Amino acid sequence: MNLRRLTSIIRKELIQILRDRRTLVTIISLPIMQLILYGYLSNDVTHIPAAVFDESRTPESRTLLDAFENTTYVDLRYYTTGFEQVHRLIDGGDAKIGIWIPPDYAARLRSGRTAQVEVIVDASEPTSARSVLALSTQVGQELSTQLIVQETQRLSGTRPNALPVDVRPRAWYNPTLENVNFIVPGVIAIVLMFVTTFQAIVVIVRERELGTMEQLVVTPITGLELILGKVIPLVALAYVQITLTLFLASVWFHVPIKGNLALLYVLSLTFFFSTLGVGALISTVSKTFQQAAQMTQLILLPSILISGFIFPRESLPRALQVIGNVLPLTYFVIILRGILIKGIGLEYLWRQILPMAVIGVAVFAIAINRFQKRID
């Protein structure tokens, strides 16, 4: 490898990247826009509009409704005077939940019988429906427990000191179970993969489409020098992007950075090289930008779905898990979540680095090997 040839490629690429302001602005703002978009999409389900039909109109029924509202997941937005109205509000999408408290609710409670409450959920969108269902069960149980404790106290005159079984779940790493903490590191990984792969393709295929590749292959430059020279400036660009997205994640979405940021930056290098290598490989086997773009779709889409970015890897069929093992993204998602949310270090993460480095070296070797200094 000739250092002069390598640096002249790097210098030329840098000039081209910095001179094309419009593209530069696009590739820098793209990760930011994506992150904001996904970050907000991942907002936890709160303030779901509810329609109430309270036929009881008693302090007891009020206590129940307060219990719902106190969760902040539910907004008691409509108080109706008939079940028909509840029905219409849910049909029209104005309310996602209907709560019907029968007229004998308070009477039954006072007489020690079970009082029924109906909670209707619009389950056409399962995610929020699932949380509402869980929530209403929880509200009911808590209220019941409270009532039983009061009743026991009234009958025996003593206060029971404990419930028979007391399960105390603890949510580690993300105690408030914020979706954003799960989604944002994944989005950072996806966006970085997308931008790096695509940029690598652009800078290589562009030479071919402009005809400058024909000129380059007549020079003594080697495939290694050319591909490395094109990739190194993109690594620098990727670091700008990861810095911006991390900054945004931390300042805007309050995603914690519990682990060692320096370690994250070092480990990112392996990821960048592997995704840039994939881009280089794609561009050496495709003749036109069109072909390269199609091939990229073929790789990016499955990456997003099976990398564990959205769907937990454990829920995937075995075959897809195996495919996921050769995707750099899979490992980087774990690294990002590990360092940002769990605050773990190299003692666990070496298991991700090794395969990612192997993938990176392999795709680079194939890309350089496939790069022919011929035009036939």
Place this chain on the structure above:
Amino acid sequence: MAEGGAAVRARDLTRIFGTFVAVDHLNFEIPLGAVWGFLGPNGAGKSTTIRMLCGILSPSSGEAEVLGYDVARDPEQVKLRIGYMSQRFSLYNDLTAEENLMFYAGVYGLSRAEGRELASQWIARAGLRGRERVLAGELSGGWKQRLALGCAVLHHPQMVFLDEPTSGVDPVSRREFWDLIGQFAESGVTVMVTTHYMDEAEHCDTLAIIFGGRIIAMGPPEEIKREKMSGELLEIATPQYAEALDVLTTLPEVREAALFGRAIHVAVADSRTALPLLRQALANRGVTVDRIAPVPPSLEDVFVELVERSDGPAEPAASPGRRP
């Protein structure tokens, strides 16, 4: 270094694309320091030959040596020693003239200081002074062409391949360009240049006329004109050229009649006996003739004759481009 003073030596060099024989058993030698022209219409196999010689296209059969290195076995050794300029002027339009030169200097392994020195020399030599910081994409055709040539020769190669370097460039720039090529040749660089402009071909020491993938004539331009043109040439100026051509092609004395610029060139065995006959025949059909006189053959005449004689595709549209 090549023994026997040949910069290029091709033996039965052949390239086949599918079933199409683009280059068909070419045999030629280019002496060191020569300006060697490759003349032929588009699609005759000029670029294919140059690409094989530059080591970026493998020959289907036959072999070629450039500066003593086999183009199929040692393409990288060849690439270290040559310069190549394609008809597309492969410049980076988003880099300035100077940055383009500096980039290629670096790619050929020159240091920054050497590159800067050579770039500034070329800028002076090619009349690009004042345009160093203009983006290549904003330069006009002639400037681009001289810049592209600079990128190809900045590293002082022993041999330069120029593939249609003057296509799409105005006549003044073409003249200046050939002056630059002349300067190289004087400094001992071997030049192989392809063109489909007849007038340019006259600048070459040696010319090979290629048609349908085969060399149909080779030698110094004067010699080709003298030896390859059988018979003599009459030029007829007439406003009714269509009618005149109709008449002429029916005459037994006429071997070949073709439009040449705004006149008709007629190949005959002997101009003295043919001239009165032609004048009579045209007058009989009511064609007014402004002038009819013998003229020395140009390369284009020779080319037309050679193409007619070779059993290549008998398609007059494939005749070489005329200057606009």
